[in-house]
Amino acid sequence: MTDLLSVDxxxxxxxxxxxxxxxxxxxxxxxxxxxxxxxxxGKTTLIRLLMGQLHPQSGSINFMPDMKLGYVPQFRNIDPEYPLSIKSFVQLNQLSHPFPWHTKKERQQVDAALAKTHLTARQDQLLGRASGGEKQKAYLAQALLTEPNFLILDEATASLDVNTKVELMTLVQELNQSLNLTVLFVTHDLALAKDYTDQYLLLTPGHYEMRATHDMNEAAMPKELQPAQEVE
Incomplete structure (x- = not known):
């Protein structure tokens, strides 16, 4: 396979x-x-470097010439009275032109993004009253509007319950397979990393390692990342 990204x-x-x-x-x-x-x-700093918000002091970051980036943030608690519907919220990632309406192409892009994230039937739901999973899918739909081939999930499953985390990552896995979408998933959840990603990049102070997730030794991970032990 071709490298979409190389950090040297x-x-x-x-x-x-x-x-x-x-x-x-x-x-x-x-x-x-x-x-x-x-x-x-330095996980957040690395994401900012990849997104061009910071610049390396030495070395280089190189992308495929046709790289398009999509970004999904961490779950945010939106007020129940937030006035926009899911569809209108997704559309906020558009309107880069000077006239205040959506073109036919933009409407088609929104419909496609809603379909890919399984939100078509819920598009008129007020975002503030949607479930946590639906809110994160709305952020994901926003990211898909530009038809990216590289998707960064910046702790996008944090603060979600276990079932919703699995639902969201299963959807991301579907998109990865159907769109050949390269995914970088920032997470503290080792179980999700092992279940849904092929490899992991572990950052520790002054060091790093990159390995296949089936070779992950959870017991050797920093204590902050290890699952909590049940008290008998």
Whole structure:
């Protein structure tokens, strides 16, 4: 498979500490990868680097020439009285032109994104009164409007219940397979990483490792990432 993304000898840090030194990895087109690590190791910073919001101090980040990025944020608690419907919320990612209405092509793109995220039947539901899973699917639909081939899920399953996490990641897996969509899934949830991604990139202070998820040793992971032990 072709590399959609290659990170070569990347170094980056802030004035008080270095986050990465000689970080090198690649993401194959159509792959699903987990980005994991304890808080403070630089997961969010790496996402900002990949999105062009920050720039490497040394090394390089290279994408396929036709790369299109979609971004799904962490779950946000939206007020129940939020006035927009799911469809209208998804449409907020449009209207980049000077006239205040949606073109025929834009309406078709919204309909397609709603269909891909299984929201067509719920499109007129007020977003504020939708379930947590429907809200995250609305963010996912927004990301799909640009027809991306690279999708970043930035802790998009955090704060969701177990069943909703599984539902959302099953949908993302379907999109990965049907659209050949490359996915980078930022998460603390090792179970989801093992169930839904092919490989993981683990960041630890001053180090990193990238391996197939079936080789993941959960017991060797940072304690913050390990499942809580039940008290007998």
């Amino acid at each position: 000898h990347l170094s980056f840090g802030f004035h008080d500490r270095q986050l990465y030194q000689d970080l090198t990895f690649n993401l194959k087109q159509g792959s699903m990868t987990s980005l994991i690590g304890a808080n403070g190791v």
